[in-house]
Amino acid sequence: MKWSQSRVSLPLPNVHVSLEDEPGSLHRGSKPRLVTRVYQKSLNSYLYIPWKSCHSVQSKRAWVKGELIHYVRISSREEDFKRMQVLFTQRLCDRGYPGKWLSKVFSEVSYAEERPHALDSKLPIPPWECEKHRLYVLKLTHNPIWEEINFNLIWGILREAWNECGLGKSTDWFLASFKEPAALGDVLNKINHETLNAYQV
Known part of the structure; x- marks a missing residue:
């Protein structure tokens, strides 16, 4: 098990929180900015549902889009979201997902459109x-x-x-x-x- 300690950076179960002056530069100045990124453990095997499973195409499409929206919600910067998109694509291709199908599904999730509403409270219906x-x-x-x-x-x-x-x-x-x-x-x-x-x- 790896332990770390920092006053400006903290990894949580699925989000990495840090205070930064500039993208990728930890806080050392007087005006820090709170930045959140997707955090994934080094031992994660990314054993997603394989493409050849009996799940319907609609089910696969729904959870892939859901994961992308999850990345939007966590990523306070678009460049971090795009980095996760690349990694997610590679991992899905390793599980047999067709590249053209992934491109179509990925095009349905826009950071610019999703991010303004990503942190809205989803309160249950009274x-x-x-x-x-x-x-x-x-x-x-x-x-x-x-x-x-x-x-x-x-x-x-x-x-x-x-x-x-x-x-x-x-x-x-x-x-x-x-x-x-x-x-x-x-x-x-x-x-x-x-x-x-x-x-x-």
Whole structure:
């Protein structure tokens, strides 16, 4: 285990905090600036979800974007965010992620656009507001075809139909939840189990 001590620099679980006069120069003058960067342990193996996993492309896209936004939130300077982008790209490519796909997803996260709102407080919806926004969940078995469907259009049509029938309100929320399809091995194991039980009787 490595120990260090400093009055102007401190690594925390996932953020490095320092007092600097200029980028990369620790505080020695009279007007320091608080700088935060992404901190990652030297023993981190970066074993991200491999590209060939059974997770949907949308799931992979969502967590990659989420990680980038996380980097924006922590990085008080854009140059530090760009450095993390390069490292993140290399590590994802090592896990089999296609470069063109990564470029497209990375282009959806802009430091200039995200940073002004990155530190906004995400307060939970108060109970009196929850009553106005009822949530309905559509439970589906995962299938790659769902990735090509725009659920916002479905929710819009469903909301209009419910309003006309008096079953819902314009403030209702809709969400699709996917469960993993049954694997062939699980189905065969269940059949074998039932067959063995039948013979034992």
